[in-house]
Amino acid sequence: MSRILVFVEHTAGEAERLSLEALVLAGSLTAATGGAVEAILVGPGAAEAGIGLGVHGVRTAHVVADDRLGSYAPAAWAAAIAELIEARSPVAVIAGGSDRGNEVLAHVAARTGRPMAANVVDVSVGDPWRLTRQRWAGSLLEDAQFDADVHLLTVAPHVIPVDESAVGPVGAPAIAISPYAPTVRDRDLVGRVTGREAPDVGAISLAEAKVVVGGGRGVGSAEAFATLEELAGLLGGAVGGSRVVTSAGWRPHSDQIGQTGLRIAPDLYVACGISGAIQHIVGCKAAKRILAINTDPDSPIMGVADYAVIGDLHQVVPAITAEIRRRAAGRPPRPTMEVTRSTPPGREPG
Amino acid sequence: MEILVCVKRVPATGGRIVLTPDGQEIDTRYLGFTVSPHEECAVEEAVRIVEAQGGSSAVLTLGPVATEEQLRDAMAVGIDRAILLETDGREFDPVATAAAIVETIRAQEATHGPFDLLLFGNEAADTGDFQVGIRVAVALDRPIVTGIKSLTVLDGTIVARREAPGGGWETYELPLPAVVSVKEGLNLPRYPSVPGRLRAKRKEIERFAPAWSQAGPLKLGLRLPEEQGAQVEILGRGPNAAPAVVDLLVRIGVLAS
Numbered sequence: 248m249s250r251i252l253v254f255v256e257h258t259a260g261e262a263e264r265l266s267l268e269a270l271v272l273a274g275s276l277t278a279a280t281g282g283a284v285e286a287i288l289v290g291p292g293a294a295e296a297g298i299g300l301g302v303h304g305v306r307t308a309h310v311v312a313d314d315r316l317g318s319y320a321p322a323a324w325a326a327a328i329a330e331l332i333e334a335r336s337p338v339a340v341i342a343g344g345s346d347r348g349n350e351v352l353a354h355v356a357a358r359t360g361r362p363m364a365a366n367v368v369d370v371s372v373g374d375p376w377r378l379t380r381q382r383w384a385g386s387l388l389e390d391a392q393f394d395a396d397v398h399l400l401t402v403a404p405h406v407i408p409v410d411e412s413a414v415g416p417v418g419a420p421a422i423a424i425s426p427y428a429p430t431v432r433d434r435d436l437v438g439r440v441t442g443r444e445a446p447d448v449g450a451i452s453l454a455e456a457k458v459v460v461g462g463g464r465g466v467g468s469a470e471a472f473a474t475l476e477e478l479a480g481l482l483g484g485a486v487g488g489s490r491v492v493t494s495a496g497w498r499p500h501s502d503q504i505g506q507t508g509l510r511i512a513p514d515l516y517v518a519c520g521i522s523g524a525i526q527h528i529v530g531c532k533a534a535k536r537i538l539a540i541n542t543d544p545d546s547p548i549m550g551v552a553d554y555a556v557i558g559d560l561h562q563v564v565p566a567i568t569a570e571i572r573r574r575a576a577g578r579p580p581r582p583t584m585e586v587t588r589s590t591p592p593g594r595e596p597g
Numbered sequence: 598m599e600i601l602v603c604v605k606r607v608p609a610t611g612g613r614i615v616l617t618p619d620g621q622e623i624d625t626r627y628l629g630f631t632v633s634p635h636e637e638c639a640v641e642e643a644v645r646i647v648e649a650q651g652g653s654s655a656v657l658t659l660g661p662v663a664t665e666e667q668l669r670d671a672m673a674v675g676i677d678r679a680i681l682l683e684t685d686g687r688e689f690d691p692v693a694t695a696a697a698i699v700e701t702i703r704a705q706e707a708t709h710g711p712f713d714l715l716l717f718g719n720e721a722a723d724t725g726d727f728q729v730g731i732r733v734a735v736a737l738d739r740p741i742v743t744g745i746k747s748l749t750v751l752d753g754t755i756v757a758r759r760e761a762p763g764g765g766w767e768t769y770e771l772p773l774p775a776v777v778s779v780k781e782g783l784n785l786p787r788y789p790s791v792p793g794r795l796r797a798k799r800k801e802i803e804r805f806a807p808a809w810s811q812a813g814p815l816k817l818g819l820r821l822p823e824e825q826g827a828q829v830e831i832l833g834r835g836p837n838a839a840p841a842v843v844d845l846l847v848r849i850g851v852l853a854s
Contacts, residue, residue, distance in 0.1 A: 258763055319767070322740075346744050347762065349720075353728035357735035362692055362813040365720075365727045378814065382724055387614055387623070388822055389724075391814035401727070437740040438769060446764030455763075458851050482851055490634070493782070500746065500782025501760060506722065507634045507781040515851050524611055536849060538842070539829070547612065549829050554845060558835035566836030570843045571852065 249282035250335055253305070254328060254342040254351060257288060257296035265343030267303060267409045269402045272370065273341050274304040280372055282338065285309060287331055289316050289324050294424050301422040309335075312426040319347065320439030325354030327429035332359065332397055334427075339398040349401050356399050363399040364391065368406045370398075381406075384506040384529040405512040405533030451485045453502060458484030459513045461504055461531065462492055465520020465541065465560055469497040474564045475519060481571050487511070489527045505530035519560040523548030540564065598652035598750065600643040601705070602716045603698060603730070604636040604671065606664040607723045620818040623723075632667050634781040635718030641786040642779060643716055644675035646750055652713075653677045657701060659694055661686045665802060672797035673789035680705070680803045690813030691724070695732030697807035702737065704805075714755070717778040719744050726813075734776035741776040742769040746783050 251273040256263040262270075273284045284304050288297050289311040297308030311327050328340060328351065340355065342348035349365055356363035366381040368388070375394035381403045382389050446452065453459060460479040462472055472486060479486045486502065493503040504511055506526040516534035521527060523539075523546055531537065532551055539552035540560045549555055556563050608628040615624040632640075643654040656671040658664050659682035668679035682697050689697065706712060715737075717730035734741035747758040747766075754772050759780070761767040771777075789797070832841040846852035 256762070263762070321743075322735075345762065346759070349727035350731070350743050353731040354735065356728060357695075357732040362690070363726075363728055364814045366725050377817075380814065382819070383610065383614065383722065384725060385822065386610070388820050389814075390817045390820065392817055393814045434738075434740075438742050438771060440767045441770050442768035443761060444766040444768075450764065452764045482846070484851075490781075494785070496785070503782070515846075515849065525614065526610075538832075538845070544831075550824070552829045554832050554842075555829050556832050556834070556838040556842060558833075558838065562836045563838060563842075566839035567842050570839040571846070574843060 249277065249280040249338040251277055251282060251284050252328070252331060252335060252337040252340045253284060253286050254340065254348060255286045255288050255296065255300065255308075256343060256345060256347055257290070257292060260292040260295035260299070262296050262300060262303070263343060263345065264409065265345045265348060265402070265404050267343075268404070268407045269341045269343045269348070270300070270303045270305065271407050271409055272367070272400075272402050273339070276339065276370060276372055277304075280338070283307070285335065285337070287311070287328055289327060290319070291317055294426070297424050298422060305422055307423045307425055310424055310426050311429060313428050313431060315431060315436060316429075318440045320436050321347070321350045321354050322358075322438055323431050323435040324351050325358060326431055326435050328355050329359050330429045331427070337397060339400060342401045344401050344404040352399055352401050359397075361397060361399055362393070362395055363401075364393055365401045366403040367400045368403050370400070383525070384510070385532070386525040386529055404510050451483070453485045453487050453504070454509055454511060456485035456511075457514045458482040458517070459487050459504070459511055459515070459531075459534070460484055460517045460519065461487045461489065461521055462498075462519050462560075463489040463521030463527070464491045466492065466497065467520075467561075471561065472497060474561070474568070478517070478564055478568050481568055482515075484513070484515075489521050489524070503530075518548050518552065519564060521548055522546045523551065598646055598650050598714060599710065599712045600646060600652065600654045600714045600716060601702065601712045602636070602639045602643045602654065602656045602671065602676065603733075604632040604640065604656060604658050604667055604718070605721045605723075606630050606658060606660045606667045607633060607721065614821060616819055616821065620820060621816075622819070630663070630666060632670075633718045633720075633722035635720070635722075635779055637786040638781050638783040639716040639718055639779045640671045640674060640676060641784050642748060643714075644787075645784065646714070647677075648675070650750065655680060655705070657698065658682065659689060659697055659807065660684055668802055669794075669797045669800075670789065672800055673793040674787055675793065678803070679800065680805070682805050682807045684807070684809065687809050688816065689807075689809065690811055690815075691726040691728045691732065692812040693807075693810045695729045695736065696810070698729070698733050699736045700807065701805060702733070711774060713773045714750070715739070715774075715776040717776070719778045719780045730776055730778040737776075739774050739776050740771045741778070742771060743778040745777050745779045748777060748779070748783065
């Protein structure tokens with residue numbers, strides 16, 4: 248049986264989105280080969296998250312039961328996976344395209360002396376396997392042949408669609424939770440998380456925001472991001488920027504969207520004053536919709552945008568926020584002088 | 598502190614990528630070359646640590662002879678010496694790359710003494726394999742942390758921070774010798790000075806020729822992703838477009854009507 252093992256990351260008892268993408272790929276491969284998908288989960292809440300994987304096609308969830316692995320320790324987590332490879336003989340181990348997914352699988356590859364293919368978008372099982380993987384964070388695709396006894400793959404983020412409302416087949420067997428205690432050397436625990444700083448209270452994570460307002464060179468200064476912040480605030484979203492913006496110090500590097508920053512997949516990305524270098528496009532093209540606000544109708548961002556406003560963001564963005572506030576206040580369009588005077592700015596809600 | 602930084606020469610792609618007619622390579626005839634932003638930060642960090650604590654730094658790369666340019670760039674901002682693992686232009690996969698680096702580190706340490714710190718970029722800009730630094734660390738049996746955006750070197754240990762999943766930061770503390778792969782944002786790399794460039798130009802570069810081998814995914818060819826093809830819908834020009842934008846926000850459900 249051609250079993251496939253998936254490393255599933257989880258938070259608060261729920262599998263991470265990028266791990267679900269890995270499960271989708273694993274499911275499509277076992278559908279072709281007739282095998283089963285098994286998951287491996289490590290850390291607090293692993294069993295709870297494992298139970299929820301039944302609807303994603305997982306039949307067995309291996310849950311690491313060793314408190315020493317409760318704190319993230321990539322080499323030790325990889326040791327646990329390597330041991331499971333020995334026990335279960337899978338044809339592939341797949342992880343999501345997250346920092347941890349890539350890191351843990353690279354440790355598995357290094358310690359077991361196997362090749363690994365990162366950022367895979369498509370696999371065709373055969374002899375040998377063929378795959379397509381991203382280069383340049385997705386600006387370019389590589390078709391490759393991948394020959395290994397156990398195929399170690401990570402999945403490029405936000406390429407494979409996940410049905411988040413997935414429901415398991417009727418009468419499907421319940422998922423089996425299989426605890427196991429791997430052998431862990433102290434050496435593998437040297438590189439582990441020893442401290443955490445929580446994000447700012449109330450801050451909306453750029454990686455998870457449903458709406459992202461991004462600024463580029465056209466914003467012009469750190470101060471000018473205030474109008475973008477205001478729009479993001481009204482939409483319940485977060486603000487990000489291009490590499491120009493973080494290199495200039497207008498925004499912290501953690502706000503960078505692009506190849507050397509974050510790859511986001513919001514419902515809406517509003518690109519303000521961003522021309523659209525390929526290194527930025529790869530960070531935002533997974534957005535469901537892109538609205539570009541730019542003075543240049545021929546800028547590359549227009550090639551990926553669904554909607555555009557041709558104009559100066561310094562005028563357009565405040566006009567949009569004013570229009571949102573006006574409608575929220577229930578005022579009619581094109582207010583007369585009297586209406587304008589009777590509701591001075593700053594009085595309206597929001 | 599003895600520090601080795603590993604970098605990779607990559608084309609400076611800005612706009613569109615163009616491939617060679619056989620689809621095997623990027624057409625680089627009209628492109629300059631650079632290293633990834635992550636690696637620029639690794640170089641800068643090595644220079645800063647040596648400036649603050651003494652010791653020396655070296656830069657290592659694997660690539661064709663033209664890769665000298667990136668080694669001289671690193672020496673121009675303050676790296677002391679350079680090592681080129683010269684290839685015949687064929688691409689080395691991550692397994693072969695890591696093996697060549699490990700062999701070189703062992704030879705260098707036998708001659709010059711041990712490195713306290715090996716620095717890598719988190720992933721190469723072009724192939725994005727996410728594994729060379731980890732393979733080197735595992736082969737040398739040294740601890741590694743990756744994705745690092747803040748690094749403090751203490752006496753015999755390092756404290757490193759990276760962004761945690763879901764926001765915030767997580768901290769790692771490692772004993773030296775150690776391996777660290779870094780991300781852009783770690784620091785703001787300096788520009789080389791003219792005297793720095795002149796000094797770098799005169800320096801010797803140590804050269805070795807590692808054997809090519811293949812174990813990782815075997816590249817069959819490259820292609821550009823299909824354009825999404827969606828035609829952009831112009832909502833308007835200037836601030837007058839605001840009502841149309843807000844109509845859109847309501848229609849797609851990001852704003853309550």
